[in-house]
Amino acid sequence: MSENGTRTVVTDGVALAYRAWGAETGVPVVLLHCLGEDGEDWRGPLVSALGGEHPVYALDLRGHGGSDRTGCYAMADFVADLRGFLDALGIGRAILVGHSFGSVVAYLFAQEHPKRVDRLVLEETGAMRPLDPPQEVPEAPRGAQLFDWEVTVQWVAQRNEPDPGWWERLASITAPTLLVGGGDRSHLPQEDLREMAERIPDARVVTIEGAGHLVHEARPMEFTRAVLDFLTET
Secondary structure, eight states: OOTTTEEEEEEEEEEEEEEEESSSSSOOOEEOOOOOOOOGGTTTHHHHHHHTEEEEEOOOTTTTTTTTOOOOOOOOHHHHHHHHHHHHTTSSSSEEEEEEHHHHHHHHHHOOOGGGGGEEEESSSOOOSSSSSOOOOEEEEEEOOOOHHHHHHHHHHHHHHHHHHHHHHHGGEEEEEEEEOOGGSSSSSSSHHHHHHHHHHEEEEEEEEEEOOOOOHHHHHHHHHHHHHHHTOO
């Protein structure tokens, strides 16, 4: 374990840092952060609430935090990393909770590996359809960054012209799915979440009005309650 409490696994030559909390038994929960953050972003009420019943893991996606900056940031790379991470820890089936960028990684993984996802929580997720007008790549901030800015460059390109299969294969997700929106303060079109829920066979949307894009930070208790209620449904 490192000085900052992270551990590391290596999958296909890529070192991935992560944090581990919670119980030793139960269905593992893997938390996937948004663009520019790392696993530390999840520390708070959600982890405390989940940790009583589940092992909880917060992964630093490649290019972020303590994980390797590889220069290669196709969404397929992030999905492969997640699979390798689960394999390295001996996790056959997990609950995935993703925020924004991390939620896209989560649902693309669920499309490719439906039997490995027990339940799926997508916080302020993006509908991967072509953008018109396209996004422009923002100018890189000056100085050292806490993540590899090249992730942003490659993400914008993929966000503007996504693989059409990413939208089409939403119907192949078999895990019960909760989509959490931040309401009218979010920059994301909230109707996109509803359209996604219509395509995913077992999905529902919860809107936490006024939360904006950072739901689990702005309204941590409401977000935690929404997740717990979803996970305890029979």
